[in-house]
Amino acid sequence: MNKLKLGISIGDVNGIGLEIIIKTLADSMIFNYCTPIVYGHTKVASFYRRITEAGELNFNVIDHPSKAQHKRANMINCWEExxxxxxGVANKEVGRFAFASLERATADLVNGDIDALVTAPINKDTIQSEDFNFPGHTEYLQDRDGAAESLMFLVSDTLRVGVVTGHIPVSKVSESITTEKILAKLKLMNNSLRDDFWIRKPKIAVLGLNPHASDNGLIGTEEQTTIIPAIEEARANDILAFGPYAADGFFANATYMQFDAVLAMYHDQGLIPFKQIAFESGVNFTAGLKFVRTSPDHGTAYDIAGKNQASEVSFREAIFTALHIAKHRKEGLELNENPLQFTKLSRDRD
Known part of the structure; x- marks a missing residue:
């Protein structure tokens, strides 16, 4: 069986991206599960290879994923300069190289030349240009996919959290939340839990927007006018959605353990507890797209960049999550072509 080809974009050259990539690929175990292809440049990789003291890791330079060698770390050079x-330094110059890596990797992903993409962290400011005018990876990849909606989905073994609104100012959150938008995110989450994680009847918790989920309208009205109608419509569409729950008590009392996933109303409402509970094991997955993309759940970490202190645990988890999802999708397509096999598999799992 051919191993999946996994694309890796290097992110910000001055951040910890290449350090955690090299630390991950220095463990030859990874080659048993996939054929990695890094989109960057060998000269930059050599700099961080010396810092991480991964002298035995040598990149096989190729110009197309079809030429990738198994049991090797492959590299596609994305620029010549x-x-x-x-x-640890943020500047626009290295932002250009972060985009060059992402652009080339995404093109191969869209064309089907690689099976999944793992993105190392970018600086959302320095990467901005005429070609990249997006708040982050999620929005860029949604645009390249041509999807009307996507879901920022933070996943781990203990907790899965998606958000209705992503990279927008807090002042814009309330006006951006509509019943239709919540319902769209619930559908994406439900479909992903079934198709990507193979959970047959997922249970989804929905958080309120206001403190105490508004205390029945005492503190705001969004729960009554927007969130509850979305939950009711979702349930009418056979989505097991429950709530709205007050966010503080929901996480403090570990109520999240009773559900397969949680839909938060805005970025920090979901990501702060997620990173507290599952920081090193957490993965950011962009659900709802035709292709598979994951990333570690942390940023460029300029404060420790170049010091050989960065942990590769979340990045390694991002790789295995991407591989699992890609395999689930392939197997799902095969099972749909053979419904009798699917029925037997479902019966065996029950």
Whole structure:
């Protein structure tokens, strides 16, 4: 059986991206599960290879994923210029190289030349240009996919959290939340839990927007006018959605353990508890797209860049999550072509 080809974009050259990539690929175990293809440049990789003391890791340079070698770390050089590497420094120059890596990797992903993509962290400011005018990876990849909606879905073994609104100012959250938008996110989450994680009847908790989920309208009205109608419509569409729950008590009392996933109303409402509960094991997955993309659940970490202190645990989890989802999708397609086999598999799992 051919191993999946996994694309890896390097993120911000001055951040910890290449450090955690190299630390991950230095463990040859990874080659038993996939054929990794890093989109960057060998000169930059050599700089961080010296820092991480991963001298035995040598990249096989190729110009197309079809030429990737198994049991090797492959590299596609995405630019020709020399790069001034300054770990921990944010500047527009390295933002260009972060986009060059992402653009090339995404093109191969869209064309089906790689089976999944794992993105190392970018600086959302320095990457901005005429070609990249998006709040982050999620919005860029949704645009490249041509999807009307996507879901920022943070996943781990203990907790899965999606958000209705992503990278927008807090002042814009309330006006951006509509019944239709909540319902769309619930549908994406429900479909992903079934198709990507193979949970047959997922239970989804929905958080309120206001403190105490508004205390029945005492503190705001969004729960009554917007969130509850969305939950009711979701249940009418056979989605097991429950709530709205007050966010503080929901996480403090570990109520999240009774559900397969949680839909938060805005970025920090969901991501702060997620990172507290599952920081090193957490993965950011962009659900609702035709292709598979994951990333670690942390940023560029300029404060420790270039110091050989970055942990690769979340990045490694991002790789295995991407591989699991890609395999589930492939197997799902095969099972749909053979419904009798699907029925037997379902019976065996019950």
């Amino acid at each position: 020399d790069v001034k590497i300054e770990p």
